Amino acid sequence: MKGVLLVNLGSPESPTPKDVKVYLDEFLMDKYVIDVPFLLRALLVRGIILQSRPKKSAAAYAKVWSEEGSPLVVISKRMFEKVKPQVDIPVSLAMRYGNPSIYSGLKELADKGVTEVLLFPLYPHHAMSSTVTVLDKAEEIRKKHFPEMKFSSIPAFYNQTEYIQNLADLIKIHLEKFDFDHLLFSYHGLPERHIRKTDITKSHCKIDGSCCNTPSPAHEFCYRHQCYETTKLVIEKLGIPEGKYSQTFQSRLAGDKWLEPYTDVEINKMPEHGIKKLAVVTPAFVADCLETLEEIAMEANHQFKEHGGEEFMAIPCLNDSDDWCKTVSNWINKWASKK
Template identity: 65%
Template sequence: MKGVLLVNLGSPDSTDPKDVKRYLGEFLMDERVIDFPYWFRSFLVKGIILNTRPKKSAAAYKKIWWEEGSPLIVLSERLQEKVQAKTDLPIALAMRYGNPSIKQGLQELHDKGVTDVLLVPLYPQFAMATTETILVLAEELRKEHFPNMTLTDLPPFYNKKEYISALSNSIKDYLSDKDYDHILFSYHGVPERHIRKSDVTKSHCKIDGSCCNTQSAAHNYCYRHQCFQTTKNVIAELGLDENKVTTTFQSRLGVDPWLQPYTDRTIIKKAEKDGIKKLAIVTPAFVSDCLETLEEIAMEGKEEFEEAGGEEFYTVPCLNDNEEWVDALAKWIHEFEKN
């Protein structure tokens, strides 16, 4: 029997600093998120970050928390329900960090008699800190607890026409009645070393402005290439002026170089130096609105833009439970069902 496990990032159980600390500990101790030797990662996370960051992060979560709970969890549940309505296959939901766990999701499917699982990481682009960590953990859990299960993973869908159509139409619909000068495509940042570690050729990814545009097997696992390609796909789909579109990367930690240009600096530059008064921002690395989109972009980004002289700041919502996005997922699930 076949079934589907949708997997998103995750969220603390509440905005209580203790729950946030527990969540951050699980997240940041992942060797594919902070890819340092265990002793150093433990010192950094448990010795420094978890003693300072939970209260600040809890305050940020409080700004975006809904009555029903974490926006990411609530929106993921809505997506699950809508997709379930379009297929007879059991659809379970899990989070890489926090609850419900991937083990719980696999157990739910197992209890329903499922032996063949389509694993759907809810990330359009591949990255070792997102897609890869889901696939690795799911396989570890399968071997230990569900040896008779078969896992098939949905590849990154940044290039799939159904996804690009859903994303493009959501942007067009949201901005249809808004006057804007420029669009920023802001993707979540990762350290440059992650790009090189994911390079299956061990030589292609130089992050020099040209490698992402030169055909290579490395692109199948290159987050940077897939982000820029997502932007290009939407530009083509909507017929946007390339001169009025910029791709950036948000969030960074530590002193090592992360993917550039940085979103926060670009937001300020667009207002201060480029004279942009009306800025729209899209966040295509996420399919569900979360802390990074609702607080870091829609609140902090807006404040930075206005302080730098900007006037109008539009944050395009993620796909969330958008009907065309639901239809895209249902289509891919039906293809899995037929095979």
Template identity: 70%
Template sequence: MKGVLLVNLGSPDSPEPKDVKKYLGEFLMDERVIDIPYLLRTLLVKGIILNTRPKKSAKAYKKIWWDEGSPLVVLSKRLLDKVQKLTPTPIALAMRYGNPSIESGLKELHEKGVDEVLLIPLYPQFAMATTETILVLAEEIRKAQFPNMKFRSIPAFYNDEDYVKSLSNSIQRDLNKGHYDYLLFSYHGVPERHIKKSDVTKSHCKIDGSCCNTPSAAHEFCYRHQCYETTKNVAKTLGLEEGKYGTSFQSRLGRDPWLQPYTDATIDGLAQKGIKNLAVVTPAFVSDCLETLEEIGMEAAHSFKENGGENFHTIPCLNDDDQWCEVIAKWINN
């Protein structure tokens, strides 16, 4: 029997510091998130970050927390409920970090008699710290607890025609609500070394502005290339004018070089250049979360206005958009 496991990033169980600390510990100790030797990672995460960051992050989570719980988890459940109505195939939901866990999701499917699982990491673009870590952990759990299960997974869907249409339509609907001088596509950032580690050719990725536009087998696993392709595909679909949109990367951590241009500097720069009406969309996420609701919707909006901007609009993620749900159901039914 076939079944589907939708997997999203995850969230603390509550916005309280103790739950945030537990969540951050699981997240940051992942070797595909902070990819340094275990002892150094332990020293950095448990010795430094977890002694300072949980309280600050808890305050941020409290700003965006809903009565129903974490926005990301609530929206993911709504997505599952809508998609389930469009397909007879049993679907379970899991988070890479926090609850519900991948283990619990696979157990739920196993108890329904499922022995062939389609894994759908809810990330349009491939990255070590997102898609890869989900697939690796799911396989470890399968081998240990469900050895008779078979796995399949969908590849990064950044260039899937149906996905691009649903994303473009959702953006257009929101843009129709107001006048905007500029549309910024802000993607979650990753360290530059992650891009090079994911390069299957071991030589193509230079992160110099040209390699992403030169055809290569490396692009199948190149997050940077896939982000720029997402922007290009949506801009083409919407007929956006050159110079009226751009791409940036947010949420960097530490001192190592991350993908640029940085979103915070880009937004401040646009305001300083005279852009008064700015819309920001976050296509690395399919569900609104801390990075979209607080980092962009609150912090970036405040900074934009501090630097001379006037109207700042955060375009919601796809969340449980009807057309997006139909796209997932189509993948499942096919």
């Protein structure tokens, strides 16, 4: 019997320093997130980061927390509830970090008699710290608890026609209500070394401005290429002219070189270049979360206006929109119908 496990990032149990510390420990100690030897990772995370960051992050989470809980989890559950009645096989929901766990999601499917599972990481673009860690953790749990299960996974859907159409339609609806000067595509950042590590050719990725536009097998797993491809395809759908849009990368840790240009740096420079009305979309996420609601809709908005900007629009993620839920359901049903 077939079934599907939808997996998103996860969230602390509450916006308190104690719960945020537990969450950050699980997240940052992941070898696919901070990819250095264990002892060095433990020293960095537990000896330095977790000594100060939980309090700061908890304050950020508190700004976006609702009565129902974490926006990411709440929205993911709403999407899940819309998808369930549209598919012909059992579906469960899990988070890579926190709850509901991947173990609980797989157990729910196993209890329904599912033996063949489609792992569906809810990330449009392939990355070590998103897609790979979900698949690796699920496999670890399968071997230990569900050895009879068989897994397959949905590939990155950054360029899939339905996803691009859903994203373009969402952006269009919001831009029709906003006389924007510029549309910014802000993707979650990654250390540059992650891009090189996922290069299956071991030679293509130079991160020099040309490799992402040069055809290569490396693109199947290249986060940077896939982000630029999403932007290109959406822009083609919307017909937005050159010069009226750009792409950046948000969120980064100090120390290593991360993908550039940086969202905060670019946004702060825009008003002096005549961009007074800015719209920002965050296609790396399918559900609004701390990075979209606090970092962009609140902090970037504030910084933009502090530097002379006048109007700012944070375009929401696909969330539980009917069209997006229909797309996910269609993909699941298509997989389920295969023999």
